[in-house]
Amino acid sequence: xxxxxxxxxxxxxxxxxxxxxxxxxxxxxxxxxxxxxxxxxxxxxxxxxxxxxxxxxxxxxxxxxxxxxxxxxxxxxxxxxxxxxxxxxxxxxxxxxxxxxxxxxxxxxxxxxxxxxxxxxxxxxxxxxxxxxxxxxxxxxxxxxxxxxxxxxxxxxxxxxxxxxxxxxxxxxxxxxxxxxxxxxxxxxxxxxxxxxxxxxxxxxxxxxxxxxxxxxxxxxxxxxxxxxxxxxxxxxxxxxxxxxxxxxxxxxxxxxxxxxxxxxxxxxxxxxxxxxxxxxxxxxxxxxxxxxxxxxxxxxxxxxxxxxxxxxxxxxxxxxxxxxxxxxxxxxxxxxxxxxxxxxxxxxxxxxxxxxxxxxxxxxxxxxxxxxxxxxxxxxx
Amino acid sequence: xxxxxxxxxxxxxxxxxxxxxxxxxxxxxxxxxxxxxxxxxxxxxxxxxxxxxxxxxxxxxxxxxxxxxxxxxxxxxxxxxxxxxxxxxxxxxxxxxxxxxxxxxxxxxxxxxxxxxxxxxxxxxxxxxxxxxxxxxxxxxxxxxxxxxxxxxxxxxxxxxxxxxxxxxxxxxxxxxxxxxxxxxxxxxxxxxxxxxxxxxxxxxxxxxxxxxxxxxxx
Numbered sequence: 368x369x370x371x372x373x374x375x376x377x378x379x380x381x382x383x384x385x386x387x388x389x390x391x392x393x394x395x396x397x398x399x400x401x402x403x404x405x406x407x408x409x410x411x412x413x414x415x416x417x418x419x420x421x422x423x424x425x426x427x428x429x430x431x432x433x434x435x436x437x438x439x440x441x442x443x444x445x446x447x448x449x450x451x452x453x454x455x456x457x458x459x460x461x462x463x464x465x466x467x468x469x470x471x472x473x474x475x476x477x478x479x480x481x482x483x484x485x486x487x488x489x490x491x492x493x494x495x496x497x498x499x500x501x502x503x504x505x506x507x508x509x510x511x512x513x514x515x516x517x518x519x520x521x522x523x524x525x526x527x528x529x530x531x532x533x534x535x536x537x538x539x540x541x542x543x544x545x546x547x548x549x550x551x552x553x554x555x556x557x558x559x560x561x562x563x564x565x566x567x568x569x570x571x572x573x574x575x576x577x578x579x580x581x582x583x584x585x586x587x588x589x590x591x592x593x594x595x596x597x598x599x600x601x602x603x604x605x606x607x608x609x610x611x612x613x614x615x616x617x618x619x620x621x622x623x624x625x626x627x628x629x630x631x632x633x634x635x636x637x638x639x640x641x642x643x644x645x646x647x648x649x650x651x652x653x654x655x656x657x658x659x660x661x662x663x664x665x666x667x668x669x670x671x672x673x674x675x676x677x678x679x680x681x682x683x684x685x686x687x688x689x690x691x692x693x694x695x696x697x698x699x700x701x702x703x704x705x706x707x708x709x710x711x712x713x714x715x716x717x718x719x720x721x722x723x724x725x726x727x728x729x730x731x732x733x734x735x736x737x738x739x740x741x742x743x744x745x746x747x748x749x
Numbered sequence: 750x751x752x753x754x755x756x757x758x759x760x761x762x763x764x765x766x767x768x769x770x771x772x773x774x775x776x777x778x779x780x781x782x783x784x785x786x787x788x789x790x791x792x793x794x795x796x797x798x799x800x801x802x803x804x805x806x807x808x809x810x811x812x813x814x815x816x817x818x819x820x821x822x823x824x825x826x827x828x829x830x831x832x833x834x835x836x837x838x839x840x841x842x843x844x845x846x847x848x849x850x851x852x853x854x855x856x857x858x859x860x861x862x863x864x865x866x867x868x869x870x871x872x873x874x875x876x877x878x879x880x881x882x883x884x885x886x887x888x889x890x891x892x893x894x895x896x897x898x899x900x901x902x903x904x905x906x907x908x909x910x911x912x913x914x915x916x917x918x919x920x921x922x923x924x925x926x927x928x929x930x931x932x933x934x935x936x937x938x939x940x941x942x943x944x945x946x947x948x949x950x951x952x953x954x955x956x957x958x959x960x961x962x963x964x965x966x967x968x
Binding site: 652 | 794798803823830834844846900
């Protein structure tokens with residue numbers, strides 16, 4: 368057996384794995400549970416942002432009430448834009464759906480002219496197209512890879528049709544192309560949309576010349592149409608909605624995590640207290656033979672710190688492992704978004720080690736304040 | 750070396766004052782083996798703990814090399830105990846998760862490398878060379894007490910305080926432990942309390958204690 372420093376904080380932990388492992392395990396499980404819950408809950412707004420991220424490449428413009436107003440709206444926005452405009456495209460859209468972790472979410476198939484459609488796919492980061500673009504007026508569509516994964520569709524499958532639930536179209540619209548991009552995209556030909564989808568509202572898409580200016584354009588356009596018979600669709604709204612719609616859920620979650628942290632803290636604090644009680648003879652002996660109270664307190668505090676920090680780090684590792692498995696088995700096959708490095712999920716685990724540290728420190732300080740080594744060597748404590 | 754003057758320790762027992770030690774004065778010289786003999790409950794252990802600075806007296810003082818021990822802070826007194834004193838208690842207290850050798854070195858972990866050879870020599874001299882790597886639960890009571898003696902001696906202390914070190918052992922093992930302790934203490938003084946006079950065969954001086962008071966001193 369290797370010679371160890373008897374009062375090094377690691378010595379007790381290494382030589383008493385029967386006590387160290389349960390303590391560390393409780394912390395690991397708590398951290399893993401909290402981080403996994405938060406990461407999974409956060410995957411809902413993250414999914415929303417991922418599904419609708421295509422809107423960050425464009426500004427959507429729609430009239431209210433008067434369907435003939437779209438060209439005037441577009442003219443006004445393009446001529447007065449604070450940033451250079453790359454392209455303004457007229458389009459028609461029809462409602463579709465995609466699947467998410469919490470059920471179906473509304474999506475849209477955008478009908479565009481052939482050259483606009485090519486531009487739009489490029490704008491959405493498409494690097495390659497498997498198949499081809501839709502023919503003019505034909506019931507054909509192009510979807511992006513995440514949509515194909517999400518809806519389990521391939522080339523030749525029906526995207527929309529008279530009997531497709533939530534994705535109605537009078538004819539069966541078949542997939543003729545799958546675009547390689549991480550954006551969620553469904554596009555078809557504008558003439559097919561005009562002939563088959565009602566009401567006949569012309570919408571518009573306006574793209575800033577510089578992608579970095581798109582948000583500036585969106586913000587300006589929101590202010591520009593405020594109070595007018597028009598509305599704009601911008602990614603910043605998606606972000607805002609994804610934030611606000613889960614506010615109550617996060618408040619409930621905060622309460623649940625707080626209770627969980629208190630329970631875990633009490634549990635670990637109690638275990639540490641029991642283990643310390645079992646070590647009174649050790650503390651008494653070491654103090655009697657000349658180790659100072661400060662040395663012993665420092666040692667026990669260091670042991671607590673080590674257990675807590677190791678438990679926390681391993682807990683984060685275990686959560687990563689669990690989330691990776693969940694992502695691979697549950698999320699990726701449906702193109703559901705799950706951020707393994709979600710900073711909020713890490714942040715939610717921080718109170719666990721802090722609370723345990725505070726309780727452990729308090730317990731240790733109280734115990735040593737009253738501790739009398741003579742009581743041990745006189746066998747008043749055995 | 751150690752001088753106690755008017756040393757008293759008073760407990761309150763249901764409002765009644767009980768003297769564990771009463772007005773004890775004595776001197777302990779360098780290298781001396783002083784035996785403190787008394788029946789159970791006579792206050793001999795309390796006197797030992799007062800002399801070693803483990804307990805604070807109600808009255809009187811203890812001087813170590815002319816300096817009052819009880820004026821030192823708790824931390825300074827701990828350091829004094831660790832550097833200058835060695836302790837053997839009635840029970841063979843050892844750290845259960847440390848080997849015999851590590852237990853011996855537990856008194857001075859900061860000097861473990863320097864003291865390792867001496868610790869091994871001591872264990873060898875005490876007949877435990879083969880068991881240096883064994884954990885305490887695999888040792889007999891006598892062997893554990895010998896490890897405690899090695900721990901008390903490893904820093905070459907100026908004074909060794911022994912509180913009935915043979916109490917938990919049979920007579921043969923007790924005599925053996927006393928011989929070992931006396932043989933290996935070098936120039937260190939030995940202050941030992943016991944109720945068994947046969948364990949003080951090698952003592953230079955024996956004081957008797959009764960109801961907390963020194964009653965007889967023999968040369």
